[in-house]
Amino acid sequence: MDGEKTTVEGVLERIVFFNEENCYCIAVMRPTSKGFPPGPITVAGTLPSVQCGETLRVSGTWVSRGAYGMQLKVESFESRLPSSIYGIEKFLGSGLVEGIGGGFAKKIVERFGEDTLRIIDSESARLREIRGIGAERARRIKKSWEEQKNLRDIVIFLRTYGVGMSMCVRIIRRFGDEAGEVVRSSPYRLAREIDGIGFATADRIALNMGIPNESPERIDAGVMHIVRECELDGNTCVPRGELVARASALLDADAAKCAEGVERMLAGGELKARGNRVQSGALDYAERAVAKNLERIASAPSGLVPIKVGAAVNWARDRAGFDFSDSQASAIARALERKVCVVTGGPGTGKTTILRALCDILKAKKCSVMLAAPTGRAAQRMSESAGVEAGTIHRMFGYGEGKRAQKKDERVSADFVIIDEASMLDTRLAAAVASAVPDGAHLLLVGDADQLPSVGPGNVLRDVTDSGRFPVVRLDRVFRQRERSSIVSVAHAILEGDDCLSQIPPRALGEVGTDSDIQFVYAPEPSDCVNACVDLVCGTIPKLFGCDPVSDVQLLAPMHRGAAGVQAFNAALKSALNPNAPSVRCGAVAYSAGDKVIQTRNNYELEIFNGDMGRIASIGDSVAVDFDGRRVGLQKSDLVDVQQAYAITIHKSQGSEFPVVVVPFLRQHFMMLQRNLAYTAITRARKAVFIVGDPWAWKLAVSNSRNSARDTLLAERLGRPEEARQWE
Numbered sequence: 001m002d003g004e005k006t007t008v009e010g011v012l013e014r015i016v017f018f019n020e021e022n023c024y025c026i027a028v029m030r031p032t033s034k035g036f037p038p039g040p041i042t043v044a045g046t047l048p049s050v051q052c053g054e055t056l057r058v059s060g061t062w063v064s065r066g067a068y069g070m071q072l073k074v075e076s077f078e079s080r081l082p083s084s085i086y087g088i089e090k091f092l093g094s095g096l097v098e099g100i101g102g103g104f105a106k107k108i109v110e111r112f113g114e115d116t117l118r119i120i121d122s123e124s125a126r127l128r129e130i131r132g133i134g135a136e137r138a139r140r141i142k143k144s145w146e147e148q149k150n151l152r153d154i155v156i157f158l159r160t161y162g163v164g165m166s167m168c169v170r171i172i173r174r175f176g177d178e179a180g181e182v183v184r185s186s187p188y189r190l191a192r193e194i195d196g197i198g199f200a201t202a203d204r205i206a207l208n209m210g211i212p213n214e215s216p217e218r219i220d221a222g223v224m225h226i227v228r229e230c231e232l233d234g235n236t237c238v239p240r241g242e243l244v245a246r247a248s249a250l251l252d253a254d255a256a257k258c259a260e261g262v263e264r265m266l267a268g269g270e271l272k273a274r275g276n277r278v279q280s281g282a283l284d285y286a287e288r289a290v291a292k293n294l295e296r297i298a299s300a301p302s303g304l305v306p307i308k309v310g311a312a313v314n315w316a317r318d319r320a321g322f323d324f325s326d327s328q329a330s331a332i333a334r335a336l337e338r339k340v341c342v343v344t345g346g347p348g349t350g351k352t353t354i355l356r357a358l359c360d361i362l363k364a365k366k367c368s369v370m371l372a373a374p375t376g377r378a379a380q381r382m383s384e385s386a387g388v389e390a391g392t393i394h395r396m397f398g399y400g401e402g403k404r405a406q407k408k409d410e411r412v413s414a415d416f417v418i419i420d421e422a423s424m425l426d427t428r429l430a431a432a433v434a435s436a437v438p439d440g441a442h443l444l445l446v447g448d449a450d451q452l453p454s455v456g457p458g459n460v461l462r463d464v465t466d467s468g469r470f471p472v473v474r475l476d477r478v479f480r481q482r483e484r485s486s487i488v489s490v491a492h493a494i495l496e497g498d499d500c501l502s503q504i505p506p507r508a509l510g511e512v513g514t515d516s517d518i519q520f521v522y523a524p525e526p527s528d529c530v531n532a533c534v535d536l537v538c539g540t541i542p543k544l545f546g547c548d549p550v551s552d553v554q555l556l557a558p559m560h561r562g563a564a565g566v567q568a569f570n571a572a573l574k575s576a577l578n579p580n581a582p583s584v585r586c587g588a589v590a591y592s593a594g595d596k597v598i599q600t601r602n603n604y605e606l607e608i609f610n611g612d613m614g615r616i617a618s619i620g621d622s623v624a625v626d627f628d629g630r631r632v633g634l635q636k637s638d639l640v641d642v643q644q645a646y647a648i649t650i651h652k653s654q655g656s657e658f659p660v661v662v663v664p665f666l667r668q669h670f671m672m673l674q675r676n677l678a679y680t681a682i683t684r685a686r687k688a689v690f691i692v693g694d695p696w697a698w699k700l701a702v703s704n705s706r707n708s709a710r711d712t713l714l715a716e717r718l719g720r721p722e723e724a725r726q727w728e
Contacts, residue, residue, distance in 0.1 A: 012053065025050060044074060045075070051585060053082075082117075092105035093105035098143075100141055102619075102621060120141065154179050164640070170196070185209075187209060188221035202221065222251040227278070237279035290427065293434035297441065297442075298338075303438070303440020307361070313332050316361055325477045331473040336358075341442070341443075342447075342472045343444065343446045346450060350477070355386040359387060369388060374425065375421070376611075377628070379392050419443070419445050425458075430458065449462055450676060451654065452677060452680045478492060489503075490503065523692050524666070538577060550577060553658070553659070559668075562668055577646065581593045598611065598645035599612040599641060603641060650680055663691050665692070667696060675704055
């Protein structure tokens with residue numbers, strides 16, 4: 001049998017191992033091919049996006065793995081319509097057929113068995129034999145099934161190219177009956193219009209369809225892919241020469257052809273140029289919208305009632321019951337005097353005091369004030385700090401997918417707008433904010449310029465600060481009530497390049513205590529680090545602080561992948577904290593009731609946004625998730641935008657605070673080790689932070705002040721107010 005080639009059809013029962021970087025998979029498959037010996041077999045090879053319950057036709061070679069037995073080394077595979085009971089249940093529960101979720105799929109298959117698909121196709125009235133399916137639901141199922149008849153071949157076709165079932169559902173929902181035509185004649189539309197479908201997948205389909213290597217369609221798609229890659233790195237633009245060179249390398253195409261593609265896209269408006277730099281039309285619009293609207297707000301007369309600023313600051317100080325620092329008093333005064341103002345400062349420097357003082361003054365003068373932040377957690381903290389209700393920018397400003405700058409009659413109704421955690425503002429979000437503020441209102445941006453920049457493209461807070469167009473107040477005094485905090489003192493020392501290892505000397509896991517609110521646990525090897533972090537989160541910290549390991553403790557990792565990355569930590573922590581709860585699988589990840597999760601893309605229909613964290617409350621026909629007290633029902637196809645969140649990246653933690661934070665720092669993270677990463681990580685903790693790993697890695701991070709520069713055009717545009725005034 002060893003070395004023998006074979007082809008087998010069967011149902012994927014269990015995924016033993018899946019590497020997301022190269023899609024290498026080891027899985028258990030139950031054959032359904034006639035004449036094939038009964039019992040499960042092990043298959044191994046490149047199997048992108050496969051899911052349990054899926055029916056596959058696999059071709060490969062048998063290989064002996066000694067004590068592990070025979071294994072089928074996969075050379076090719078294709079997805080098939082299911083014929084087994086198990087496969088049919090998983091197929092129906094995928095969300096492809098409206099009216100059938102996981103619960104009803106199980107009931108239908110239990111009733112009709114292998115005859116299920118025929119029953120739905122030709123005797124759908126019998127679906128009413130299932131408890132809970134009435135005439136209306138049966139009608140919806142039949143209608144959806146008929147609509148999907150022409151699309152099932154598309155699902156099978158896409159699965160062959162590694163497109164997951166949830167993504168297939170998303171494609172069909174987007175293009176409807178035209179999905180087949182789009183996939184076969186315009187495959188690059190998938191990369192442009194479907195979140196989660198990358199250029200590589202679309203390109204494989206296109207080349208297989210016979211699209212020439214240097215066709216204009218392929219060149220344009222490759223050029224736009226490079227532009228998007230630059231945006232993912234945080235840039236809003238890219239030098240023209242670099243764009244052409246990278247596109248040529250990606251496509252294995254002549255550079256002159258790629259240069260022609262850039263010119264073609266500039267002429268069509270998909271790209272815009274400023275000097276030798278090129279950016280997408282959307283980001284060109286957004287950057288110009290930020291510059292134009294900040295200039296509009298700054299130059300318009302104030303709509304506030306007359307306020308004697310000096311007297312107001314003194315009144316707020318008396319109301320607070322303590323003296324303001326000079327910089328705090330200056331920040332309050334500047335915000336009241338100037339239409340656009342920036343306040344920056346680190347932890348413990350009194351930003352909260354400024355927010356509360358301004359809100360007190362404005363309320364006393366009967367002025368309307370709007371408070372907003374980029375994330376729900378940041379907005380909640382803002383509400384608690386200022387004593388005024390705050391909301392997310394998306395909800396307060398009605399920011400939605402594809403929405404551009406508001407017209408004058410669509411702007412918010414407020415005399416004063418305060419945006420907290422402004423370092424998180426990317427260019428598109430900043431454009432939404434600036435364009436929504438009315439002429440007479442004041443705009444105050446509050447943030448910490450030393451934190452990591454926004455996840456999305458742009459470096460708005462720094463660009464606005466560096467432009468010289470608006471007053472900037474920097475808070476530099478740490479107040480007495482926070483001076484006793486080692487977290488605060490270490491955070492400020494980090495900004496000076498001091499690793500503070502003399503203050504927080506590495507200790508063994510068994511020596512951890514409550515003697516300091518910041519401690520360093522020595523565990524320099526990845527496996528030891530993972531074990532130490534799991535022990536801290538699940539055992540040591542809950543015992544020391546009497547807290548819940550899921551809701552009160554957050555692990556923040558520098559990287560997503562690797563032996564000590566977010567994926568590895570999530571697997572280890574889920575196994576320790578929530579191993580046996582009912583679950584639903586999406587790709588290689590099983591989501592269970594009780595899991596902590598994070599949304600990774602904006603979903604405007606459900607009003608959940610990138611960075612929102614929650615816990616899975618229950619799993620049934622849909623997955624119910626509690627996002628900060630608000631329950632949302634997710635379909636299985638929505639889970640592609642969700643990740644487990646026992647561990648998240650430090651970047652994802654921006655704008656959030658947690659009672660206790662655990663942060664691994666290892667040599668394996670060296671590509672990400674920068675000062676602002678270390679600073680951001682430890683300032684997420686309210687009560688305590690535990691650094692776990694290698695002192696060498698920590699020292700490297702603190703010493704590395706060379707933050708990755710972002711290529712943007714906003715500061716340049718803000719430096720030319722006459723240009724902003726002319727733009728419409």
